[in-house]
Amino acid sequence: MAMPGTLDSANLNGGQKLAVKYFSVAVALFGAQIVFGLLAGLQYLNPDFLYGVLDFSVNRMVHINAMIVWLLFGFIGSSYWLLEDEAGIPVVGLKLGNLIFWVFTLAVAVVVVVYLLVQVGPGDQSSIWLINEGREYIEAPRWADIGIVVCVLVFFFNVAATFAKGRYTGIGGVLTLDLIALFGIYLAGMFYTPNISVDQYWWWWVIHLWVEATWEVLVGCLMAYGLMQTLGVRRKIVETWLYIEVALMFGSGILGLGHHYFWIGTPEYWFTIGGFFSALEPIPLVAMVVHSVFDSGTHNMKNNNHPALAWIIAHAFGNFFGAGVWGFMHTLPQINLYTHGTQWSASHGHFAFFGAYATLVIAFFYLALQKWRGNVWMSGGLAGAWKWKWALGLLNLGMIGMVMAMLVSGYEQSQIERAIEGSSWVGYFVAQAHPWFAQGMWWRQVFGWMFAAGFVLLVWDLLTLGRSERRPAQVHSEPGVH
Amino acid sequence: MSQLQWWASESFWRKTAIWVTAGSFVVLIVLTLDSMSAITAGGTRVPAYSVINHRIDYVFDEKRNFQVPVIGVEEPLFGKTLTEAEAKALVSRGKLTTQAKNCMNCHTLLGNGAYYAPDLTKSWLDPSWGSKEVREQQMVDFLMNPQDRLHNGLGRRMPNLGITGDEARATVAFLKWMASIDTNGFPANFTPIDQSDPPPAEAPADSGSPTQQQGG
Numbered sequence: 001m002a003m004p005g006t007l008d009s010a011n012l013n014g015g016q017k018l019a020v021k022y023f024s025v026a027v028a029l030f031g032a033q034i035v036f037g038l039l040a041g042l043q044y045l046n047p048d049f050l051y052g053v054l055d056f057s058v059n060r061m062v063h064i065n066a067m068i069v070w071l072l073f074g075f076i077g078s079s080y081w082l083l084e085d086e087a088g089i090p091v092v093g094l095k096l097g098n099l100i101f102w103v104f105t106l107a108v109a110v111v112v113v114v115y116l117l118v119q120v121g122p123g124d125q126s127s128i129w130l131i132n133e134g135r136e137y138i139e140a141p142r143w144a145d146i147g148i149v150v151c152v153l154v155f156f157f158n159v160a161a162t163f164a165k166g167r168y169t170g171i172g173g174v175l176t177l178d179l180i181a182l183f184g185i186y187l188a189g190m191f192y193t194p195n196i197s198v199d200q201y202w203w204w205w206v207i208h209l210w211v212e213a214t215w216e217v218l219v220g221c222l223m224a225y226g227l228m229q230t231l232g233v234r235r236k237i238v239e240t241w242l243y244i245e246v247a248l249m250f251g252s253g254i255l256g257l258g259h260h261y262f263w264i265g266t267p268e269y270w271f272t273i274g275g276f277f278s279a280l281e282p283i284p285l286v287a288m289v290v291h292s293v294f295d296s297g298t299h300n301m302k303n304n305n306h307p308a309l310a311w312i313i314a315h316a317f318g319n320f321f322g323a324g325v326w327g328f329m330h331t332l333p334q335i336n337l338y339t340h341g342t343q344w345s346a347s348h349g350h351f352a353f354f355g356a357y358a359t360l361v362i363a364f365f366y367l368a369l370q371k372w373r374g375n376v377w378m379s380g381g382l383a384g385a386w387k388w389k390w391a392l393g394l395l396n397l398g399m400i401g402m403v404m405a406m407l408v409s410g411y412e413q414s415q416i417e418r419a420i421e422g423s424s425w426v427g428y429f430v431a432q433a434h435p436w437f438a439q440g441m442w443w444r445q446v447f448g449w450m451f452a453a454g455f456v457l458l459v460w461d462l463l464t465l466g467r468s469e470r471r472p473a474q475v476h477s478e479p480g481v482h
Numbered sequence: 483m484s485q486l487q488w489w490a491s492e493s494f495w496r497k498t499a500i501w502v503t504a505g506s507f508v509v510l511i512v513l514t515l516d517s518m519s520a521i522t523a524g525g526t527r528v529p530a531y532s533v534i535n536h537r538i539d540y541v542f543d544e545k546r547n548f549q550v551p552v553i554g555v556e557e558p559l560f561g562k563t564l565t566e567a568e569a570k571a572l573v574s575r576g577k578l579t580t581q582a583k584n585c586m587n588c589h590t591l592l593g594n595g596a597y598y599a600p601d602l603t604k605s606w607l608d609p610s611w612g613s614k615e616v617r618e619q620q621m622v623d624f625l626m627n628p629q630d631r632l633h634n635g636l637g638r639r640m641p642n643l644g645i646t647g648d649e650a651r652a653t654v655a656f657l658k659w660m661a662s663i664d665t666n667g668f669p670a671n672f673t674p675i676d677q678s679d680p681p682p683a684e685a686p687a688d689s690g691s692p693t694q695q696q697g698g
Contacts, residue, residue, distance in 0.1 A: 040598075043598070044598070047636060047637045047638040047639065048637060051639065051641065052629075052641050052642075055588075055641045056587070056588055056596075056598045057584045057585075057587035057588045057596070057598075058584070058587075060587045060588070060596050060598070061584060061587045119584070120582060120583045120584055120643050120644065121582045122582060122644075122646075122649070123575055123576075123578045123579030123580075123581075123582045123583070123645075123646075123649040123652065123653075124575075124578055124582070125578065127578070127581070127582035128578070128581055128582065131582070132581075132582075132584060133581060134580065134581030134582060134583070134584045134585065134586055134587075135581065135586065136586050136587065136594065136595055136596070139584070139587075170492070170496075192578075194523075194531070194570060194573050194574035194577045194578075194656075195521070195522070195523050195528065196577065196591060196592065196656075196660060196663075197521040197527070197528050197592070197663055198518070198521055198522065199577075200591075200592060200594060201514075201517065201518070201521065203594075236492060239492060240490065240491070240492045240495055243492060243495035243496045243498070243499045244495050244499075246499040246503070247495060247498045247499040247502045247503075250499070250502060250503040250506055251502040251503070251506060254503070254506035254507055254510055255506050255509060255510060257510065258513075261517070262666060262668070263592055263593050263665045263666055263668035264521075264592045264593075264594070264663075264665065265520075265521045265527050265528050265592070265663040265664060265665060266517050266520065266521055266527070267516070267517060267520050267526075267527065268666060269513075270513075270517075271666070273513070333666075337667065337668060337670050338670070340593040340668065341590040341593035341594065341595070341597065341601055342597060343597060345597070346597060418669065418670065418671070419670070419671065420671070421671075422669060422670065422671035422672040422673055423600075423601050423603075423604070423669030423670075423671075423672055424600075424608055424609060424610065424672060424673065425600045425605070425608045425609075425610040426609070426610060428599075428600040428601070429600075429633075429634035429635070429636065432634070432636060432638075433634070433635055433636055
């Protein structure tokens with residue numbers, strides 16, 4: 001084995017070699033997400049910018065699709081990362097897994113090229129099969145849907161077969177069952193109907209039951225593993241917490257789906273069910289904050305990977321505030337009537353996807369980097385540590401700034417466009433032209449650039465951190481009191 | 483280590499997780515079956531596609547305390563009464579057009595989508611189309627050539643998406659049908675276009691805002 005600090009694939013097991021491929025594509029797509037987000041943001045400030053070339057709809061579609069795919073790549077990579085550690089044996093069917101990685105990546109590239117060059121098609125089935133499906137977040141054309149299903153089936157086979165042949169830990173069991181649900185739900189979005197109420201009903205099964213249920217449980221698994229790795233928390237503790245989180249998450253999140261069924265034509269009983277259960281959704285997120293902070297305190301913050309643990313803590317708080325608090329703020333129908341489909345939603349969406357998901361995938365990038373460099377020292381006194389700290393700061397402050405700016409615009413929009421003007425065309429533009437709205441869009445752009453700077457620093461850091469370090473990673477001391 | 487309490491044990495929480503998840507899912511399935519029957523076209527909440535043969539209004543309902551769609555007198559779209567099958571085919575073509583042209587990544591439909599352009603839930607009833615006599619043609623013309631029409635003072639314009647005449651008419655049918663869905667009063671406080679019958683004077687053709695902006 002090479003000296004610590006040297007990047008060498010021999011330091012990784014088979015699953016981890018595949019994981020870092022997924023991570024590399026994830027980072028590239030994260031960059032694409034930011035670029036197209038900045039372009040779309042600029043169009044709010046100057047509507048003629050790229051008009052007729054890359055219209056807002058195209059930029060926005062690539063912005064949100066790049067996000068979904070980079071997070072999925074991050075999750076798949078993270079699962080491969082922990083697979084051999086957890087199951088205790090090499091990944092079953094790894095060759096097929098490797099092949100599928102290339103197929104998946106190629107398919108994503110083709111979809112994006114078509115988005116950018118073809119953009120729209122005639123109003124018939126050929127467009128939704130070949131160009132784009134025109135449904136937010138799951139725009140990928142139907143051929144790609146089928147491809148995605150095949151790819152994830154292979155991924156699922158790798159995971160399930162490896163655990164089955166090796167051993168099922170608590171994390172392994174929850175992860176396997178969660179993946180069945182996660183990918184099963186995707187099928188609910190793969191059909192066409194002229195009825196937009198039915199369309200959106202099932203569309204929310206995919207979107208909500210992903211981001212407010214199965215993805216949350218998946219990051220619960222990743223966090224459990226991450227805390228064991230960085231802090232040396234005992235398995236029994238993290239797995240008990242994991243079950244508590246699953247119970248609370250699915251107990252609130254599955255019927256919390258009802259908060260998307262207030263205004264799409266569905267019956268009035270969803271007011272009560274959606275309002276009640278979605279109001280409970282922050283509770284498991286509080287549990288995750290308590291869990292991570294308590295474990296860190298119990299171990300006196302002694303950990304072997306400072307950047308990874310910092311991002312895990314950022315995840316715990318980001319998930320709670322972004323998904324929990326920001327969601328709760330407008331989840332009850334009495335307020336949602338005025339906020340649904342305004343910049344409130346954008347504010348919540350940005351904060352939640354970043355806080356709950358981007359943060360934890362970044363934590364796994366750092367776990368991977370450490371081992372890839374021969375389990376190098378990543379604790380105190382790390383050479384060049386300013387980069388990861390500044391990247392962490394710029395990304396988080398940039399995001400919080402964007403979120404706050406959009407929230408101000410959202411307040412103004414729900415009051416003037418919705419409450420006063422009643423959502424008419426004129427009311428919409430009266431609100432969009434208001435200085436309070438416009439200022440929000442300006443500040444969002446400023447903080448967007450800050451976020452982008454943080455991303456550049458993050459990439460630079462991922463390429464260099466630990467390179468000049470020769471000490472091996474800190475060994476976990478025996479946990480104190482727990 | 484002190485003796486483990488039942489509420490802190492791994493197996494208790496594992497079982498709880500399984501039962502809570504299974505229970506929630508069963509409830510969701512039951513509610514989904516009920517909701518599906520309500521929102522199928524022709525159900526209690528979503529009218530059949532041939533509703534586009536009628537006037538559709540959005541009126542305050544005292545009992546429910548919010549605005550609800552009201553299906554009125556026969557008022558065929560583009561002057562042609564359609565059978566249910568023809569209406570479904572037309573609305574479907576319109577829905578496909580909204581998907582193929584990626585409308586949802588600028589507009590919201592039923593409040594879902596992007597926030598760069600106005601919500602389309604009640605666009606059929608929007609006062610900006612002028613009067614009900616010219617509305618259908620206005621909508622078709624706009625969809626086919628939006629790029630050089632006045633939208634707003636911001637300079638934000640819908641791009642030309644190559645929408646054909648047939649696609650534009652189908653899209654208008656889809657939008658008219660969507661306006662008939664019972665959305666529990668969303669959007670609130672919406673003032674629909676005047677659709678009353680002409681009798682005495684001619685309908686006003688002003689396209690101003692329904693209410694003036696309050697304060698500043």
